[in-house]
Amino acid sequence: AQTVTQSQPEMSVQEAETVTLSCTYDTSENNYYLFWYKQPPSRQMILVIRQEAYKQQNATENRFSVNFQKAAKSFSLKISDSQLGDTAMYFCAFMKYNQGGKLIFGQGTELSVKP
Amino acid sequence: ETGVTQSPTHLIKTRGQQVTLRCSSQSGHNTVSWYQQALGQGPQFIFQYYREEENGRGNFPPRFSGLQFPNYSSELNVNALELDDSALYLCASSLASPAYGYTFGSGTRLTVV
Numbered sequence: 148a149q150t151v152t153q154s155q156p157e158m159s160v161q162e163a164e165t166v167t168l169s170c171t172y173d174t175s176e177n178n179y180y181l182f183w184y185k186q187p188p189s190r191q192m193i194l195v196i197r198q199e200a201y202k203q204q205n206a207t208e209n210r211f212s213v214n215f216q217k218a219a220k221s222f223s224l225k226i227s228d229s230q231l232g233d234t235a236m237y238f239c240a241f242m243k244y245n246q247g248g249k250l251i252f253g254q255g256t257e258l259s260v261k262p
Numbered sequence: 263e264t265g266v267t268q269s270p271t272h273l274i275k276t277r278g279q280q281v282t283l284r285c286s287s288q289s290g291h292n293t294v295s296w297y298q299q300a301l302g303q304g305p306q307f308i309f310q311y312y313r314e315e316e317n318g319r320g321n322f323p324p325r326f327s328g329l330q331f332p333n334y335s336s337e338l339n340v341n342a343l344e345l346d347d348s349a350l351y352l353c354a355s356s357l358a359s360p361a362y363g364y365t366f367g368s369g370t371r372l373t374v375v
Binding site: 151180182184189190191192193194197199238240242244248249250251252253254255 | 293295297302303304305306307310318320350352354356361362363364365366367368369371
């Protein structure tokens with residue numbers, strides 16, 4: 148069975164600085180997808196970034212980028228130029244290729260961006 | 263384009279009762295999934311529907327059941343409610359290939375007393 152582990156329950160960062168959230172996962176699959184979702188107090192889960200395991204190039208979306216280390220089964224999220232609106236719970240999630248859409252989430256990291 | 267809409271936003275039920283939660287998918291999305299998120303936890307997959315058929319289920323008992331309608335809206339039904347069913351229930355919709363990510367609703371907060 149696949150598992151996703153986020154070892155940092157809480158993190159804080161000053162506005163405009165850079166922060167990295169950690170995520171590790173366990174799987175015997177070779178093809179899969181990884182995601183970072185953001186959940187603000189409004190409760191809606193918002194997709195931040197996705198990575199396909201067969202792609203070696205790390206995904207980037209504006210201020211958000213990942214460091215995908217397939218052999219180490221690590222998938223960290225870097226947020227550059229942090230903004231107050233980045234304050235939220237961040238969840239790392241795994242999905243097997245052709246699984247039918249079942250996302251396996253980690254426990255989450257609560258990020259606070261301070262002015 | 264509209265997003266995913268869930269109703270109601272909050273609900274209080276008594277142990278042993280039955281509850282129905284509703285979800286309207288994002289326009290054009292034919293796949294819908296339901297997740298249970300206990301307080302302080304990550305969401306747990308309940309099941310998924312594609313074109314009105316269940317095509318995936320997590321480790322939830324049969325008293326959790328669902329429906330998807332021809333317009334791709336969906337219902338989650340929970341019978342014989344237990345205190346541990348208290349959670350945020352999230353609905354998510356996607357195109358047939360959810361590898362591009364889901365669109366989530368804001369959830370229904372269910373409290374069982």
